[in-house]
Amino acid sequence: MGNSSVLDDVFESFVNGAKLFKDREVLRHDYLPEKLPHREDQIRQLGATVAPVLRDSRCSNIFIYGKTGTGKTAVTKYVLSHLESKAKEYGAQVKCCYINCRMTGSEYRVFAALSQSVGLTVPFTGLSVGEVFDRFRQGLDQSKIIFIIVLDEVDALIKEHGDAFMYELTRINETLTKSKVAIIGISNDLRLKEFLDPRVFSSLSEEELVFRPYDAGELRNILLERSKLSFQDGVLSESALSICSALAAAEHGDARRALDLLRVAGEVAERIGAKTITEEHVRQAEKHIEHNRVVEALNNLTLHSKLVLLSVYHLNKPSASTGEIYDIYNELCGEMGAGLLTQRRLGTLVNELDSMGLVNAKVVSMGRYGRTKKIRLEISRSLIRDVLGGDNRFTPLIEYKPQASASHKGSTGGS
DNA sequence: CGTCCACAGGAATGACGGGCGG
């Protein structure tokens, strides 16, 4: 009885204790609400643009811009799902295919996903990109529909693989006889047009739609709407609501961020058995989210990225150069018997760590003394010890004291 | 005012594991 009663208490308080949530799914950012506050204009505009589809004519291609968490995806899904049900009502042959390009990852997989949505089965790999595209085109033409393709986060794919596939897609209508295609491109990067072939850009942006960031007041309304559905009455304090909106507004008006904060704050409050969600819980949620992000990032690093990060850790100064890092990295590799990569390669690994926010890398010129990246650790040293230390391959390397710094040429620290 | 350092970072290429169609 004694032992299990502890656990019983935990479960008990979870089940019977202060229940704050009514439905926490509502606070996930992939939840599609019935109302999208402050986006009425965009909904109307997008709706007007795609409406011709209901009379069996192709609608214009559309380009949608806006930073993360400004409602682009939600508005698009919202409008298209309503469009599809209207189309069913009127008997129009309309089909939509939503693809997140960043998740999908490559041109091949984008075309494969498109093929699947017109009912074809395509192998994971093995075919040439052109072959998959051809199959898709044929399959599509046979299904005799108006096909709306949503390419979300298309900027990510274009920056990595170029815009050749976009060129193919924008011209696909010329080779179709029984079906028609419209493309909705969604980009987080407002400067995407600089990366695009002007022909692709002009055909893609027959219509343009811009999503401005939400301000704190708008975020507040959004959170208020959702909190009615997600929390029990009277659970959410005014101050918690305000601080969530303010924090997210400071971060380029990101509604996704605001919702995450609110949901995690609720979880924090629930876990410690609080009856209401307070400002303090939001602050803890902020730390909690950041902590999880970093831990997950650390765990998913490859062996060599971990070694590079560990080199930065060991050098332990406000700004290390690529050369210095490479020396330490070299030692660590020898120490654990791993083959070592080139300095060229290390450079791009450092850049990856930078874009994950684990490290800060900035190119600076030191004039006569060359040009290099200045690299600084962006996360706490103890976190590195905790997470990497969990892997016993690294345990000795964390305590290891490198001696390289003396041998390196320009290692005079302070300024 | 040119030089020249210590790299940055693009392009081409290759090795490799996974998987195809025939």
Next chain:
DNA sequence: CCGCCCGTCATTCCTGTGGACG
């Protein structure tokens, strides 16, 4: 089974460059 292709990681070779020093 063969020949081919994909995507990923890595190497090799390369040209580019901001600014302190002389």
